Amino acid sequence: xxxxxxxxxxxxxxxxxxxxxxxxxxxxxxxxxxxxxxxxxxxxxxxxxxxxxxxxxxxxxxxxxxxxxxxxxxxxxxxxxxxxxxxxxxxxxxxxxxxxxxxxxxxxxxxxxxxxxxxxxxxxxxxxxxxxxxxxxxxxxxxxxxxxxxxxxxxxxxxxxxxxxxxxxxxxxxxxxxxxxxxxxxxxxxxxxxxxxxxxxxxxxxxxxxxxxxxxxxxxxxxxxxxxxxxxxxxxxxxxxxxxxxxxxxxxxxxxxxxxxxxxxxxxxxxxxxxxxxxxxxxxxxxxxxxxxxxxxxxxxxxxxxxxxxxxxxxxxxxxxxxxxxxxxxxxxxxxxxxxxxxxxxxxxxxxxxxxxxxxxxxxxxxxxxxxxxxxxxxxxxxxxxxxxxxxxxxxxxxxxxxxxxxxxxxxxxxxxxxxxxxxxxxxxxxxxxxxxxxxxxxxxxxxxxxx
Numbered sequence: 001x002x003x004x005x006x007x008x009x010x011x012x013x014x015x016x017x018x019x020x021x022x023x024x025x026x027x028x029x030x031x032x033x034x035x036x037x038x039x040x041x042x043x044x045x046x047x048x049x050x051x052x053x054x055x056x057x058x059x060x061x062x063x064x065x066x067x068x069x070x071x072x073x074x075x076x077x078x079x080x081x082x083x084x085x086x087x088x089x090x091x092x093x094x095x096x097x098x099x100x101x102x103x104x105x106x107x108x109x110x111x112x113x114x115x116x117x118x119x120x121x122x123x124x125x126x127x128x129x130x131x132x133x134x135x136x137x138x139x140x141x142x143x144x145x146x147x148x149x150x151x152x153x154x155x156x157x158x159x160x161x162x163x164x165x166x167x168x169x170x171x172x173x174x175x176x177x178x179x180x181x182x183x184x185x186x187x188x189x190x191x192x193x194x195x196x197x198x199x200x201x202x203x204x205x206x207x208x209x210x211x212x213x214x215x216x217x218x219x220x221x222x223x224x225x226x227x228x229x230x231x232x233x234x235x236x237x238x239x240x241x242x243x244x245x246x247x248x249x250x251x252x253x254x255x256x257x258x259x260x261x262x263x264x265x266x267x268x269x270x271x272x273x274x275x276x277x278x279x280x281x282x283x284x285x286x287x288x289x290x291x292x293x294x295x296x297x298x299x300x301x302x303x304x305x306x307x308x309x310x311x312x313x314x315x316x317x318x319x320x321x322x323x324x325x326x327x328x329x330x331x332x333x334x335x336x337x338x339x340x341x342x343x344x345x346x347x348x349x350x351x352x353x354x355x356x357x358x359x360x361x362x363x364x365x366x367x368x369x370x371x372x373x374x375x376x377x378x379x380x381x382x383x384x385x386x387x388x389x390x391x392x393x394x395x396x397x398x399x400x401x402x403x404x405x406x407x408x409x410x411x412x413x414x415x416x417x418x419x420x421x422x423x424x425x426x427x428x429x430x431x432x433x434x435x436x437x438x439x440x441x442x443x444x445x446x447x448x449x450x451x452x
Contacts, residue, residue, distance in 0.1 A: 345399030
């Protein structure tokens, strides 16, 4: 009897990914075609929030970034700049996320600014999709070592990750209402996937990159940094940290680095405030944490704040312009998508805990911060479901991908390979099409100019 090496028996493994990558390419082309069809476009992005960003960038350009304390003017209307430095500045958000917009404005003016607005959505969708694909692939690969799993499932996971994450309205809604949490949500997702890859490849530089990205996420959005720091401290004592790379992330030194990075924004605010030159605006911590009750007409949106449960309102409705204007059927379908994602995420967490997965630490980095965010910053999240949903995009994407993979494995065991391939890919595409259709209907700024 002659032995056969794994490589010779399986052939070139990369070939099995070609059909799935072709599927990703087709879906990407269809998505872009949908954005430009029947009057839809990305040419009407002058929303109130984007105009405020443009005003801030314009002010930095005219008066100097540090002359304004590195803070945003955040005025609602783009008007002629005053002859002297504006006195009102916005304090609630860190400004790291609009630094690329500033450099684009320096190089290409207003046109460059809008190009970055568009490019940022594509970059966010691509990076979160890649992060979810990487983490899902590694978890399913780990599962295949203990449970007989067909190899093509790994390719299906890559296609499903793109299908369920790339068209997420949590990402694309940020085209009209972006802020600091969007940048940090992307960085946290990439950090989690880098940590998982570091474990799989035993790569020290990927582990360092994971830590650096978490720190940058804390600088980019101080509130997200605090959530990550709390996650690290809880995980240090609640997770079984088998890998040295994971132990290094879930350490006191990492938690302190995240707290310190988050504090940098508030230290800067204190220094700027002490100068007495500016009036700093923005909601107070008591407002955002739900300790000062706001009602309709007094809050920042059209939603009444009545319960902490409303901080999960993004699962019911998101588009601020279409609140109470979308049909009940569409809203229930929207809710069903999130329920499916939540179910899959719970199943994935349960599985990883049951087998004591090497990637439980990476999974916690993706899932715990958005949960802490919704519970702690509950009133702010309830008032702006459309702009907070991006914090959940990676976590819920992992849940949907895991559901698709489990369905494909179940079909393979009961109905054979053909039904498994068709069923898994069809469900993934259905989830893709479902989200694209909802996004096109629920975001009218695709079809007409945003009212200023």
